[in-house]
Amino acid sequence: EADIYQTPRYLVIGTGKKITLECSQTMGHDKMYWYQQDPGMELHLIHYSYGVNSTEKGDLSSESTVSRIRTEHFPLTLESARPSHTSQYLCASSALAGGPGSDTQYFGPGTRLTVL
Amino acid sequence: SQQGEEDPQALSIQEGENATMNCSYKTSINNLQWYRQNSGRGLVHLILIRSNEREKHSGRLRVTLDTSKKSSSLLITASRAADTASYFCATDANSGGGADGLTFGKGTHLIIQP
Numbered sequence: 001e002a003d004i005y006q007t008p009r010y011l012v013i014g015t016g017k018k019i020t021l022e023c024s025q026t027m028g029h030d031k032m033y034w035y036q037q038d039p040g041m042e043l044h045l046i047h048y049s050y051g052v053n054s055t056e057k058g059d060l061s062s063e064s065t066v067s068r069i070r071t072e073h074f075p076l077t078l079e080s081a082r083p084s085h086t087s088q089y090l091c092a093s094s095a096l097a098g099g100p101g102s103d104t105q106y107f108g109p110g111t112r113l114t115v116l
Numbered sequence: 117s118q119q120g121e122e123d124p125q126a127l128s129i130q131e132g133e134n135a136t137m138n139c140s141y142k143t144s145i146n147n148l149q150w151y152r153q154n155s156g157r158g159l160v161h162l163i164l165i166r167s168n169e170r171e172k173h174s175g176r177l178r179v180t181l182d183t184s185k186k187s188s189s190l191l192i193t194a195s196r197a198a199d200t201a202s203y204f205c206a207t208d209a210n211s212g213g214g215a216d217g218l219t220f221g222k223g224t225h226l227i228i229q230p
Contacts, residue, residue: 006158033217040225042204043159045217058217090158103147103208105218107158 003027006091006108013081014116021076021111023091030096032074033105036060037088049074050096081115088112121221122205128227135192137224139205140185146208148181149218150190153202162190162203195228202226 004025013019025032030051035043035058045058049068063085064078074093078085092105122139129135139148147166151159165172165181165188172179178191192199202225206218 004158035217035220040202040222042222043220045219048217059219088156092159103149103164104161105159106161107151109158110156112156 004091004093004106004108006089006111008111009109010112010114012114012116015080015082017081019078019081019113021089021091021113023074023076023108024072025074025091025093025106025108026072027093027095027106028071029093029106030071031094032068033092033094034058034064034066034074034076035090035092036062037090037110039088043090047076081113083115086113086115122203122224124224125222126225126227128229129195131195131197131228131230133195135195135199135226135228137190137203137226139188139190139221141188141205141207141219141221142186143207145183148179148188149206149208150177150179150188151204151206151220153204153223155201159204192226195226197228197230200226200228 007022032049034047036046037043044060046060046062047066049055055066064076088110090110091108094105149164150162153159163174163179165179176193181188202223204220204223206220
């Protein structure tokens with residue numbers, strides 16, 4: 001079982017609300033990722049980070065933002081949630097490239113977001 | 117465009133039978149990985165095969181990689197009901213450009229009937 005946690009697991013919220021999805025890992029990994037996954041579909045990378053104060057946008061454009069103030073913490077924020085944001089959001093982490101096991105990503109359990 | 121694409125999209129077999137899933141990709145890769153996802157959960161890493169490897173085993177799992185055909189297969193032998201899950205291939209592209217992270221296919225949904 002990977003030491004990466006996401007809260008909340010489920011969130012149902014109204015349109016226009018600001019939300020923050022939390023992701024924390026205790027493995028000391030430098031790289032962290034956020035993926036978006038619709039039911040039965042593939043994962044799409046929306047944000048990633050190489051380390052503290054590093055944030056990059058992924059392949060899929062997203063209205064969400066991320067921050068990386070601490071190594072272990074990589075929260076995702078939506079300033080104004082809309083029904084089109086309804087999806088599952090998965091957080092992952094990996095060691096820096098070149099390090100042992102750096103190719104493997106460890107995933108959290110995900111947050112299933114529903115915006116009404 | 118999507119890098120990895122699994123087939124079949126869904127597979128239902130009897131417990132004890134072998135399950136084979138295939139993955140095709142489009143660009144050069146450093147490695148290809150298979151992940152498993154139980155319903156509503158995160159992904160769990162199963163096995164990684166590097167671009168210079170052709171076959172790899174881990175317990176009941178066997179993965180092959182054919183870089184000339186840009187394809188990989190995952191074989192689960194002697195399937196169990198607990199193997200019921202979605203299986204994704206993911207590639208770590210060798211493109212040198214674009215976003216970091218893995219590129220996932222849509223997955224194969226495997227159902228093992230007792």
